[in-house]
Amino acid sequence: MKTLWDNAGADAAIAHGRARGVGDDLALRTYSARLLGADPRLVLHGGGNTSVKTTATDLFGEEIEVLCVKGSGWDLATIEPAGHPAVRLAPLLRLRGLPALADEAMVNAQRQNLMDSAAPNPSVETLLHAFIPEKFIDHTHAVALLALANQPDAETLIGQLYGGRVACVPYVMPGFDLARRAAEIYDAHPGVEGLVLIHHGVFSFGATARQSYERMIDLVTVAETWLESRRAAAPLANSARGSSCAPVADVLPVLRGVLRAGAVVGEPTRWVLDHRADADVMQLVSDARLADWAGRGVATPDHVIRTKRHPLVLPAPTGDLVDWRAEAARALEYYVADYNAYFERQNARAGGGKRKLDPLPRVVVAPRLGLVGVGRNAGEAAIAADIAQSWAVTLLAAEAAGRFAPLGEADTFDMEYWSLELAKLGKAAERRLERHVVVITGGGGAIGAATARAFAAEGAQVAVLDANADAAAASARAAGAGALAVTCDVTDPAAVDAAFAKVCERFGGVDIVVSNAGSATTGMMARLTDAEFRASFDVNFFAHQSVAQAAVRILKAQGTGGALLFNVSKQALNPGENFGAYGAAKAALLALMRQYALEHGADGVRVNALNPDRIRSGLLTPEMIASRAASRGMDGETYMAGNLLRREVTAEDVAQAFVFAALMRGTTGGVITVDGGNVAAMVR
């Protein structure tokens, strides 16, 4: 591992800080914390913490000693000076003399001594940073160190590898006790550059930001070099052979369905998935010891809140997924029973009173397939997958060098159910379409783009399909982080299948489809060419059939119901002159909608249509508005507001109706009018 320290970068951080009234110590602290955060081999997703001891001036002009320590909710990769709130040091140091200190009292004491009462909570490891009298302190959960610190004979090994450069701290849960224990060990080992926390991670210190950071890099490099030499001496065999994995796009929807089946009570519980299959992951899952390894535990305790203690191990999804589904469901049953027993056992040991978390896995592993992160949304699934990948790397390195022997069940439980860790998960209520994946065709147009934004705002994972790649990408960007853009001409059934496969590979499946792509052909029926008429049916009818077929295949594989929503337009019910090619296809589409409602109600698939009218879009251009308004002797605004509500109906109104249609649990085969009121087009 190489140092990323760069004097020009450090100077720039100082200059940037001075311009904003940030002291040089804190500016450099922020700079090197970001260097640590930039490397996933050191820290992941809010893991690790950093501090500097410096001075601050209070309201009376007095200079006081403070500890600037990472605040919770900040990630080292993107941390700012405000991410290291200043806490008065003297009162923190006084705490060391207490015989004991409860977690809540510790958090309270830390908050009371913040210089800025609005600052985030200082890290749960604040007291450790305070009690060790070094200016800069860096703490990571470096993969290489964890492969070492999770060896059964870790202390001996670390003694041999580092000599007196570091001291070892036996495992203690973070908080007051760990802070005191670590400080005692530091005091007993003068001159150490760092501390290795068994089963947990590593601290380095220094008089300068650079010294502390580069000691961290150096300590990790020693571990890496040793692990590499051990791995070279005894490479892990890759035992992959036999039949290949079923397509991931087919496997993940079945897995989603299996996870749903494992839900205990209440509403259907859906999950968003994140599949990984890099070389390390495939090495892990192809090993005959996979089940044994999966039972060992997490590489560092705070990962338990993201991944649970064990991944769910499934058989290889080869050949017939019908059999695989049954086997996977059985494996999940065992997993849930196992988790419940673990909870009962450990809750009793810990004195009872904990509220059980849901017993479902957050990581799934299977030979041939790889690893799958499981979350309420794509962000959570990615975090679980990232941490599980890092676990795989740690475990493989540890096993090549000796044995991966992480923290035991009781200590892991204490971390999983620690109130200060649970607080990190947040208590925000789920949005209405969290856990749902929505596909929107014609997603690059005005209605499609508004619909993508509306579903994203409700928490859904959005996939935007459009024949125009740039339009799809722009809509996905506008819908927000994580939306997927797929270039797809919906009149090509193979392209539709490929697009849905992409969505399944990315999010694990599909729950809601807004089949919206359309194109208006104008002309009197008697003069329309056969080719024009057929082309209109291709895009306004047959493309919807391809989309519905692809969607139903996935919805049935999941077995969790879903919603199919079609844009049939006002033309399906109320034909307009010169719009026969469009209207006839839309009328056929209305029949198609009813047919799907009829045939898939028993699958829990709700199928409904929207008939919007007079929406500014690619189908109703400013020129068309102007000419139609002129032919009626009115201006464009009046024409657009020519409905019962006397207001123009917008793409956002249509988007809102699609969201409502997706949420209506008791409606199928229905038509929802979005036209501001038009008696001639009313459903009858």
Ligand SMILES: [Zn+2]
């Ligand atoms: Zn830690």
